Amino acid sequence: MYAVKSIVIIGSGNIATCLGNAFQQAGLTISGVYSPTVSSAQILADQLQTIRIHSLAEIPVNADAYLVAVKDSVIEEVSNTIPIVNGIVVHCSGMTPLQVLSKHKNYGVLWPIQSITKNSTINFKTIPFCVEGNNETTTSQLESFIKQVSDHVTLMNSEQRQYVHLASVFANNFSNHLFDLAYQIMESKGLSFDLIRPLIFETANKVQYNSPTDVQTGPAKRNDKVTMGRHIDLLKNNLELQQLYEILSKSIGKQNKG
Amino acid sequence: MYAVKSIVIIGSGNIATCLGNAFQQAGLTISGVYSPTVSSAQILADQLQTIRIHSLAEIPVNADAYLVAVKDSVIEEVSNTIPIVNGIVVHCSGMTPLQVLSKHKNYGVLWPIQSITKNSTINFKTIPFCVEGNNETTTSQLESFIKQVSDHVTLMNSEQRQYVHLASVFANNFSNHLFDLAYQIMESKGLSFDLIRPLIFETANKVQYNSPTDVQTGPAKRNDKVTMGRHIDLLKNNLELQQLYEILSKSIGKQNKG
Numbered sequence: 001m002y003a004v005k006s007i008v009i010i011g012s013g014n015i016a017t018c019l020g021n022a023f024q025q026a027g028l029t030i031s032g033v034y035s036p037t038v039s040s041a042q043i044l045a046d047q048l049q050t051i052r053i054h055s056l057a058e059i060p061v062n063a064d065a066y067l068v069a070v071k072d073s074v075i076e077e078v079s080n081t082i083p084i085v086n087g088i089v090v091h092c093s094g095m096t097p098l099q100v101l102s103k104h105k106n107y108g109v110l111w112p113i114q115s116i117t118k119n120s121t122i123n124f125k126t127i128p129f130c131v132e133g134n135n136e137t138t139t140s141q142l143e144s145f146i147k148q149v150s151d152h153v154t155l156m157n158s159e160q161r162q163y164v165h166l167a168s169v170f171a172n173n174f175s176n177h178l179f180d181l182a183y184q185i186m187e188s189k190g191l192s193f194d195l196i197r198p199l200i201f202e203t204a205n206k207v208q209y210n211s212p213t214d215v216q217t218g219p220a221k222r223n224d225k226v227t228m229g230r231h232i233d234l235l236k237n238n239l240e241l242q243q244l245y246e247i248l249s250k251s252i253g254k255q256n257k258g
Numbered sequence: 259m260y261a262v263k264s265i266v267i268i269g270s271g272n273i274a275t276c277l278g279n280a281f282q283q284a285g286l287t288i289s290g291v292y293s294p295t296v297s298s299a300q301i302l303a304d305q306l307q308t309i310r311i312h313s314l315a316e317i318p319v320n321a322d323a324y325l326v327a328v329k330d331s332v333i334e335e336v337s338n339t340i341p342i343v344n345g346i347v348v349h350c351s352g353m354t355p356l357q358v359l360s361k362h363k364n365y366g367v368l369w370p371i372q373s374i375t376k377n378s379t380i381n382f383k384t385i386p387f388c389v390e391g392n393n394e395t396t397t398s399q400l401e402s403f404i405k406q407v408s409d410h411v412t413l414m415n416s417e418q419r420q421y422v423h424l425a426s427v428f429a430n431n432f433s434n435h436l437f438d439l440a441y442q443i444m445e446s447k448g449l450s451f452d453l454i455r456p457l458i459f460e461t462a463n464k465v466q467y468n469s470p471t472d473v474q475t476g477p478a479k480r481n482d483k484v485t486m487g488r489h490i491d492l493l494k495n496n497l498e499l500q501q502l503y504e505i506l507s508k509s510i511g512k513q514n515k516g
């Protein structure tokens with residue numbers, strides 16, 4: 001079993017950029033960058049002090065791993081276009097099954113459980129990675145490899161990973177949307193969102209050490225119908241928010257009875 | 259205009275306890291504690307090294323302020339039972355109008371925008387307080403007073419405060435419930451909630467410096483129907499979560515078009 005030391009990066013978006021930088025900082029060799037978007041491929045190649053690869057057909061065949069960091073919808077197509085290589089072909093998607101890479105001999109998944117935006121500087125050390133390989137050796141190789149950038153590595157299969165992805169949508173995308181709705185309520189009354197930023201921080205901080213069930217508060221939790229009625233009344237000109245308020249309150253109430 | 263230096267605390271719950279401790283630490287005099295729950299009133303009085311007051315009729319009439327830190331539903335009744343006093347009568351509720359205290363000559367509101375649980379040690383310095391008084395002098399007195407425990411004091415009227423309270427329910431109670439639903443999804447598959455705790459922290463951290471609109475990500479934001487369809491499919495045995503998923507995704511989609 002060899003250690004993964006050299007990587008070709010396919011893609012030049014958020015994950016390709018952030019992981020590429022993390023790998024380089026961990027002392028790994030970036031053997032090249034390919035992306036159909038030539039300009040951003042060149043930027044990333046320059047950043048990582050490596051070559052820009054001009055087409056998938058010209059990809060170096062002797063790298064230890066190939067990181068397919070592209071949109072979910074094209075992972076399979078890109079994988080099928082990569083020539084037969086010796087190294088491990090890897091994708092970084094939560095919802096995409098391992099098997100879309102099955103053209104290759106050795107393949108796997110490295111999925112960071114984090115919402116990654118290009119310009120954020122990410123310290124992957126604290127970010128959990130889900131790892132899957134198509135055989136034991138590949139899994140072990142990927143595990144050792146990713147432990148060089150993260151201290152939180154978990155082996156799981158494609159089905160489990162999909163549920164983590166689903167849970168992440170509730171915990172991240174949907175909760176951020178609620179922050180956005182709160183922002184709109186504040187803005188509609190000329191109030192600064194700064195007033196509730198500390199509350200948002202503390203809400204997330206509390207569940208770092210507690211179960212969310214144990215720290216649930218608010219009128220729905222107390223079944224405080226007077227306050228809920230007043231809130232509904234404040235939303236009388238916004239039927240969408242009213243509906244969301246009612247459904248989420250009902251869901252909290254159900255949880256209490258649970 | 260005199261400075262508020264001595265306070266009677268009415269109530270012995272979370273807010274009474276946390277604010278009482280903060281006032282004491284700021285060097286203010288706690289003139290006494292009253293609560294119909296004798297045992298917890300005694301505990302708080304002991305903690306604050308002050309006397310337990312045996313009935314509202316026996317309340318000292320010469321304190322600078324009276325903190326009515328009781329459940330929303332009984333604030334008005336408690337206020338009306340307090341004898342005529344010289345100091346300012348204050349409640350600590352987001353949703354309760356100032357006017358429920360209008361029996362008194364000087365009255366106001368001090369509302370911390372935070373979800374307060376009794377045993378949490380709270381540093382009020384970073385917590386925004388909403389302040390309202392029934393006249394300019396009272397408002398100024400309350401403002402100077404609360405600045406001794408918080409660096410973030412905002413004057414606002416009862417109507418504005420209600421909207422901040424409503425926004426807080428979305429930002430805190432509802433988002434915590436989404437963390438709870440994420441917890442349940444993870445638990446149902448035997449997966450540790452630890453895997454998504456860092457994601458929750460980062461979600462809240464991002465909106466400390468950005469607008470939530472700018473950092474929204476996920477399948478609904480991208481209008482990625484394939485991923486949303488797969489998520490809905492994973493929830494086929496949980497119609498409640500399926501409905502929430504659909505409504506929140508639709509709301510995010512609408513926001514994008516907005």
